[in-house]
Amino acid sequence: MVVHHKVQSFERLLRAIYAPQNFYCVHVDKKSDAAVLSAIRAITSCFPNVFMVTQAVNLVYSAWPRIKADLNCMADLYATSTKWKYFINLCGQDFPLKTNLEMVRILRSLKGGNSLESEKMPDGKKWRVYYSYKIIDGNIKADGGVKKPAPFNLPILSGNAYIVVNRGFIRSVLEDERIQALIEWSKDTYSPDEFLWATIQRIPGVPGSTWPNQKYDMNDMNAIARLVKWEWHEGSQGSAAYPECQGDHVRGICVYGAGDVKWLLEQRHLFANKFDTDRDPIAVYCLEKYLRKKALAALH
Numbered sequence: 001m002v003v004h005h006k007v008q009s010f011e012r013l014l015r016a017i018y019a020p021q022n023f024y025c026v027h028v029d030k031k032s033d034a035a036v037l038s039a040i041r042a043i044t045s046c047f048p049n050v051f052m053v054t055q056a057v058n059l060v061y062s063a064w065p066r067i068k069a070d071l072n073c074m075a076d077l078y079a080t081s082t083k084w085k086y087f088i089n090l091c092g093q094d095f096p097l098k099t100n101l102e103m104v105r106i107l108r109s110l111k112g113g114n115s116l117e118s119e120k121m122p123d124g125k126k127w128r129v130y131y132s133y134k135i136i137d138g139n140i141k142a143d144g145g146v147k148k149p150a151p152f153n154l155p156i157l158s159g160n161a162y163i164v165v166n167r168g169f170i171r172s173v174l175e176d177e178r179i180q181a182l183i184e185w186s187k188d189t190y191s192p193d194e195f196l197w198a199t200i201q202r203i204p205g206v207p208g209s210t211w212p213n214q215k216y217d218m219n220d221m222n223a224i225a226r227l228v229k230w231e232w233h234e235g236s237q238g239s240a241a242y243p244e245c246q247g248d249h250v251r252g253i254c255v256y257g258a259g260d261v262k263w264l265l266e267q268r269h270l271f272a273n274k275f276d277t278d279r280d281p282i283a284v285y286c287l288e289k290y291l292r293k294k295a296l297a298a299l300h
Contacts, residue, residue: 159198
């Protein structure tokens with residue numbers, strides 16, 4: 001769980017997904033206010049299976065540190081226990097659409113496979129891996145360099161930051177020399193979180209991976225990792241990917257409103273993004289109540 005502010009949102013998210021048999025690594029942006037870090041550390045200290053990442057980083061939007069935060073938690077979780085079977089990464093503005101029991105059943109149905117966006121890189125995004133970038137004064141900027149091709153002639157796929165992958169995938173990320181070379185190559189690219197996991201998912205031999213052939217491409221609506229409404233794919237017409245956002249938009253992403261909840265619950269995804277209780281508290285409140293009631297009903 002990667003967070004940087006809004007402790008109350010983190011607390012609600014943790015409460016919604018907490019189960020004693022799971023493990024939770026929490027990464028708080030190194031730039032976050034001391035009060036935020038202190039509050040989240042206090043919350044995590046209440047649970048034996050929830051812990052702070054051993055090495056936090058300064059997060060920079062669309063830059064390498066976003067990947068580094070995930071890698072650090074992956075390493076911590078891998079070392080913490082041999083019992084967990086699936087890794088899911090979250091941010092503070094996510095919220096579940098399924099109960100823990102439903103998630104377990106869905107993960108079992110994957111039969112060891114992974115579920116994440118991984119498809120051909122659009123021409124309009126190829127500049128992200130063609131030129132080199134570096135962080136200057138806390139922002140990512142082109143440094144004028146042209147990158148060499150990816151190591152091992154790996155085809156670079158397009159995806160997003162959020163993934164549902166098995167333990168073997170994480171082991172490969174931490175140990176496979178091809179992936180280590182790819183990670184090193186990715187460090188000076190733009191928004192590596194939107195191609196790295198997608199590319200690893202198509203490397204032969206990675207547990208739960210699929211062939212790099214286009215027939216195995218998977219978009220974000222078919223992957224179960226995260227449900228996001230992009231402004232340019234919304235609409236009321238039949239050609240739109242999904243109905244119009246009932247809340248607001250931030251950087252082209254729908255911040256869900258109460259009117260989106262019915263549609264959200266009809267989808268197959270485990271989590272959705274984005275929620276903001278300062279903009280619309282009702283959406284999260286309704287999901288919270290719905291999931292709690294469903295979880296309790298399953299006990300009887």
